[in-house]
Amino acid sequence: MPFVNWLKRNLVVIAGLLTLGYLLLPNVVVTVFSFNKPKGRFNYEWQQFSTDAWKDPCGVADMCGSLSISLQIAAFATIGATILGTMIAFALVRYRFRARGAVNSLIFLPMAMPEVVMAASLLTLFLNMGAQLGFWTILIAHIMFCLSFVVTAVKARVMSMDPRLEQAAQDLYAGPFQTFVRVTLPIAAPGIAAGALLAFALSFDDFIITNFNAGSTVTFPMFVWGSAQRGTPVQINVIGTAMFLVAVLLVLTSMVITNRRNKQKA
Amino acid sequence: MATLTEAPPPLAPTAPEKKPPRKRGRLVPYWLLLPGMLWLVVFFALPMVYQASTSVQTGSLEEGYKVTWHFATYWDALSEYWPQYLRSILYAGSATILCLVLGYPLAYLIAFRAGRWRNLIMILVIAPFFTSFLIRTLAWKTILADGGPVVGALNSLHVLDVTSWLGWTTGDRVLATPLAVVCGLTYNFLPFMILPLYTSLERIDTRLHEAAGDLYAKPITTFRKVTFPLSMPGVVSGTLLTFIPAAGDYVNADLLGSTDTRMVGNVIQSQFLRILDYPTAAALSFILMAAILVMVTVYIRKSGTEDLV
Amino acid sequence: MTTVTNKNETGGDVRLSGISKTYDNGFTAVQPLDLTVPQGSFFALLGASGCGKTTTLRMIAGLEEPTTGTVFLGDQEVTNLPPYKRPVNTVFQSYALFPHLDIFENVAFGLRRRGIKSVKKQVEDMLELVQLGEQARKKPHQLSGGQQQRVAVARALINHPKVLLLDEPLGALDLKLRRQMQLELKRIQTEVGITFVHVTHDQEEAMTMADTVAVMNAGRVEQLGSPTDLYENPHTTFVANFLGTSNLIEAEVDTKNGDDIVLKAGGGKLVLPESRCSAPTTTGGKVLVGVRPEKISLTHADDAGEIPEGRNRITGKIANSSFIGVSTQYVIDSAVCPEFEVYVQNIERDSRLVPGADVVLHWSPAHTFGLDAAQDIDAGVEEGAAA
Numbered sequence: 001m002p003f004v005n006w007l008k009r010n011l012v013v014i015a016g017l018l019t020l021g022y023l024l025l026p027n028v029v030v031t032v033f034s035f036n037k038p039k040g041r042f043n044y045e046w047q048q049f050s051t052d053a054w055k056d057p058c059g060v061a062d063m064c065g066s067l068s069i070s071l072q073i074a075a076f077a078t079i080g081a082t083i084l085g086t087m088i089a090f091a092l093v094r095y096r097f098r099a100r101g102a103v104n105s106l107i108f109l110p111m112a113m114p115e116v117v118m119a120a121s122l123l124t125l126f127l128n129m130g131a132q133l134g135f136w137t138i139l140i141a142h143i144m145f146c147l148s149f150v151v152t153a154v155k156a157r158v159m160s161m162d163p164r165l166e167q168a169a170q171d172l173y174a175g176p177f178q179t180f181v182r183v184t185l186p187i188a189a190p191g192i193a194a195g196a197l198l199a200f201a202l203s204f205d206d207f208i209i210t211n212f213n214a215g216s217t218v219t220f221p222m223f224v225w226g227s228a229q230r231g232t233p234v235q236i237n238v239i240g241t242a243m244f245l246v247a248v249l250l251v252l253t254s255m256v257i258t259n260r261r262n263k264q265k266a
Numbered sequence: 267m268a269t270l271t272e273a274p275p276p277l278a279p280t281a282p283e284k285k286p287p288r289k290r291g292r293l294v295p296y297w298l299l300l301p302g303m304l305w306l307v308v309f310f311a312l313p314m315v316y317q318a319s320t321s322v323q324t325g326s327l328e329e330g331y332k333v334t335w336h337f338a339t340y341w342d343a344l345s346e347y348w349p350q351y352l353r354s355i356l357y358a359g360s361a362t363i364l365c366l367v368l369g370y371p372l373a374y375l376i377a378f379r380a381g382r383w384r385n386l387i388m389i390l391v392i393a394p395f396f397t398s399f400l401i402r403t404l405a406w407k408t409i410l411a412d413g414g415p416v417v418g419a420l421n422s423l424h425v426l427d428v429t430s431w432l433g434w435t436t437g438d439r440v441l442a443t444p445l446a447v448v449c450g451l452t453y454n455f456l457p458f459m460i461l462p463l464y465t466s467l468e469r470i471d472t473r474l475h476e477a478a479g480d481l482y483a484k485p486i487t488t489f490r491k492v493t494f495p496l497s498m499p500g501v502v503s504g505t506l507l508t509f510i511p512a513a514g515d516y517v518n519a520d521l522l523g524s525t526d527t528r529m530v531g532n533v534i535q536s537q538f539l540r541i542l543d544y545p546t547a548a549a550l551s552f553i554l555m556a557a558i559l560v561m562v563t564v565y566i567r568k569s570g571t572e573d574l575v
Numbered sequence: 576m577t578t579v580t581n582k583n584e585t586g587g588d589v590r591l592s593g594i595s596k597t598y599d600n601g602f603t604a605v606q607p608l609d610l611t612v613p614q615g616s617f618f619a620l621l622g623a624s625g626c627g628k629t630t631t632l633r634m635i636a637g638l639e640e641p642t643t644g645t646v647f648l649g650d651q652e653v654t655n656l657p658p659y660k661r662p663v664n665t666v667f668q669s670y671a672l673f674p675h676l677d678i679f680e681n682v683a684f685g686l687r688r689r690g691i692k693s694v695k696k697q698v699e700d701m702l703e704l705v706q707l708g709e710q711a712r713k714k715p716h717q718l719s720g721g722q723q724q725r726v727a728v729a730r731a732l733i734n735h736p737k738v739l740l741l742d743e744p745l746g747a748l749d750l751k752l753r754r755q756m757q758l759e760l761k762r763i764q765t766e767v768g769i770t771f772v773h774v775t776h777d778q779e780e781a782m783t784m785a786d787t788v789a790v791m792n793a794g795r796v797e798q799l800g801s802p803t804d805l806y807e808n809p810h811t812t813f814v815a816n817f818l819g820t821s822n823l824i825e826a827e828v829d830t831k832n833g834d835d836i837v838l839k840a841g842g843g844k845l846v847l848p849e850s851r852c853s854a855p856t857t858t859g860g861k862v863l864v865g866v867r868p869e870k871i872s873l874t875h876a877d878d879a880g881e882i883p884e885g886r887n888r889i890t891g892k893i894a895n896s897s898f899i900g901v902s903t904q905y906v907i908d909s910a911v912c913p914e915f916e917v918y919v920q921n922i923e924r925d926s927r928l929v930p931g932a933d934v935v936l937h938w939s940p941a942h943t944f945g946l947d948a949a950q951d952i953d954a955g956v957e958e959g960a961a962a
Contacts, residue, residue, distance in 0.1 A: 016373075016375030016376075023394060026405035029409055097299070112506065113510070113555065114511060114555070115511060116551065121317035125309070125316045144309040147302055205399055208514075212539065228400070
């Protein structure tokens with residue numbers, strides 16, 4: 001029974017690939033429907049092939065504006081969360097201090113809290129303070145929930161760093177500042193980059209917390225949410241597909257480049 | 267010249283003398299922690315306090331609210347919305363189990379069987395993140411559309427008869443039923459299960475599999491006795507990363523469900539943003555937070571993996 | 576003029592005075608210690624792991640702050656100087672090469688930090704010295720263990736430190752490469768004339784390379800001296816057992832005969848030169864008599880008459896023998912010592928020397944040493960075996 005044996009051996013592979021299909025199916029649908037020409041306001045049923053939306057991606061009122069707001073918030077939130085998170089990660093790994101337990105819980109809790117709870121409580125704070133909801137309240141919220149993820153990513157990297165490297169730098173006449181700039185930072189860079197990337201993705205795609213604290217400001221996810229009630233323009237699918245493709249292409253090129261560089265050196 | 271003869275400096279007295287330790291750098295960790303911790307205290311911890319206080323206030327939007335220690339709000343919220351709480355836990359729990367069942371083979375595949383395809387599959391798992399999750403969730407509306415190929419296939423296989431009987435679907439519809447919501451939740455949080463699972467599976471030395479095989483374990487026994495126990499840290503953090511956000515989610519219930527599939531997130535959202543009944547909304551949110559913290563603590567204690575941060 | 580040379584000679588002395596280290600958790604790694612390493616010497620700190628040798632080294636480097644005491648480099652007190660202000664460089668255990676910099680930049684690191692602009696010539700010369708000219712633009716992980724080790728040495732030496740500290744520099748290399756690097760390091764040291772302080776747990780390594788060895792145990796220096804001195808005339812049971820193998824016999828002081836002490840052990844008498852005894856020798860007092868296994872000759876009991884007069888002798892029975900090529904190692908069961916080890920060179924093998932044979936062990940009194948019997952007779956046995 002060679003077939004049954006083959007099936008037995010590759011059961012895991014087949015199940016895994018099925019899951020991968022489940023994960024990718026919506027993206028396929030999004031891509032296919034970016035070439036649709038829907039009859040009504042909603043783009044849920046296939047009608048006929050068209051590249052209209054691709055030719056005019058910003059043809060829907062307010063969509064590209066919301067995209068730009070989302071990109072700005074994500075950029076600022078990434079910078080803020082990465083700086084603050086990296087500082088905390090270094091303090092946690094490299095120093096001894098009081099109240100370590102409290103610090104650890106304060107970092108863990110935002111990750112263990114449903115978004116809707118954080119969103120609602122932050123809104124209560126802003127309402128109590130009489131803060132004007134909008135760009136800045138969104139940014140504050142995003143830095144808050146991205147911070148913990150940056151700390152986790154950077155901490156992992158700094159923990160695996162050999163402390164002797166910094167000692168070696170000090171031994172070779174580098175003062176504390178030089179040691180940090182020349183040795184610590186470059187070696188921790190991959191962890192910091194991973195944290196920053198994660199922060200960007202989380203911030204850019206956040207809906208729930210933003211929805212509570214945005215006031216009348218509309219980010220891209222909020223635009224999509226709104227259009228789910230009012231009618232979904234095909235351009236949404238164009239943006240979704242384009243971002244997917246850009247991400248895959250960027251990662252693939254960077255992989256090819258590192259591969260080639262490694263081969264050259266070896 | 268004579269002075270040079272005496273050049274060697276006087277040795278310190280051999281009696282050991284205590285020197286004050288170097289003071290510099292003592293405060294560095296506090297300066298490093300300060301801005302980030304301040305941010306979390308002001309915009310995470312303090313809001314929780316405000317929320318707790320709001321939940322025991324009475325009043326109206328026009329006349330303002332006052333703290334009156336009105337705990338009845340909690341009781342009213344629970345008695346009115348217990349079905350939504352129950353549904354949240356049920357849907358999130360089902361989605362978590364489904365994520366584990368679906369995610370484990372894929373994580374295993376990437377860790378041990380993918381070979382040169384490993385990086386590509388990793389990219390394919392992560393890349394969907396870059397398409398807004400709302401757009402992807404809307405795509406499920408198309409996939410599960412009434413009379414569409416998926417529903418048609420399920421119907422002809424009589425699967426829908428079984429799920430209808432179980433109450434998961436209604437008639438020959440999948441959209442706007444619990445099944446659609448759970449399917450959406452599973453889909454949305456699957457990567458949060460796969461990534462930690464992969465991380466802990468990848469750390470396992472493959473020679474352990476060979477050693478188990480050498481010691482008369484069948485592949486399935488090897489998995490049960492070696493691989494799975496060693497992947498426990500990934501299972502625990504994966505289930506937490508799936509369950510917690512799923513329990514508070516309202517997007518899937520809203521886009522893929524109906525009024526009969528409302529979860530507690532939907533209630534909190536509408537109380538806060540539409541009905542503007544802040545005390546009730548705050549109480550609902552507080553109950554959800556408490557329930558999840560209790561469940562997570564018990565779960566972490568039971569599974570014996572306390573070091574998650 | 577002599578005075579000037581004198582001053583120059585102390586320029587690279589390392590002097591530790593009353594130095595000790597107690598950690599916050601109360602563990603004392605180094606007990607108060609006085610030590611002088613003369614300029615230009617190759618000095619080894621030898622001991623098992625946890626004996627305080629690395630802590631001592633790190634206090635010289637400035638990476639560890641002494642709890643008490645002072646550190647001098649030549650005339651300069653450096654106790655409170657941070658590592659980047661000390662004219663001392665370290666070759667770290669497992670090298671600590673900067674993974675993000677190539678070999679050239681690793682070696683140039685110290686020069687650049689001191690603000691030296693034109694480093695190219697110096698770095699290239701240094702890479703030539705360690706035979707790595709070709710590898711300048713590679714990253715550390717692309718080099719073999721031995722090459723990485725040489726980069727670590729080059730990176731430290733290029734700064735012309737007053738003292739070069741080496742923390743188990745050869746620990747990560749395989750045996751053959753280690754031998755090669757031992758000679759290589761010795762050559763470099765002779766060439767540059769810088770004081771080397773070398774920390775190792777490998778007694779062979781310490782003895783091959785160093786002019787002076789300090790054997791450390793439990794935060795103290797047990798004995799300090801040249802390798803031959805330490806081996807031939809150990810002063811403590813720890814040194815006797817940690818450096819090579821020693822046979823130790825409990826004996827009682829009987830009489831003194833000129834420069835020699837006569838001792839009673841079992842039924843027989845043993846002779847020990849007084850100068851080679853580090854224990855008090857009052858009549859009737861206990862002394863541990865030691866002798867190295869390769870100093871002993873083995874004669875079959877039938878030929879006992881042929882043994883020259885004046886040699887220490889002990890009778891016994893062969894319990895075990897193993898042939899290892901250059902020598903045959905015997906374990907002898909005797910009344911005074913249950914497991915007497917004897918190494919006999921394989922020149923003319925006596926076919927009667929098989930397990931069960933009665934034999935006489937004999938050696939020259941000049942090869943005997945005496946130790947204080949109040950010590951643990953097995954101190955250093957396990958540490959020595961592990962190293």
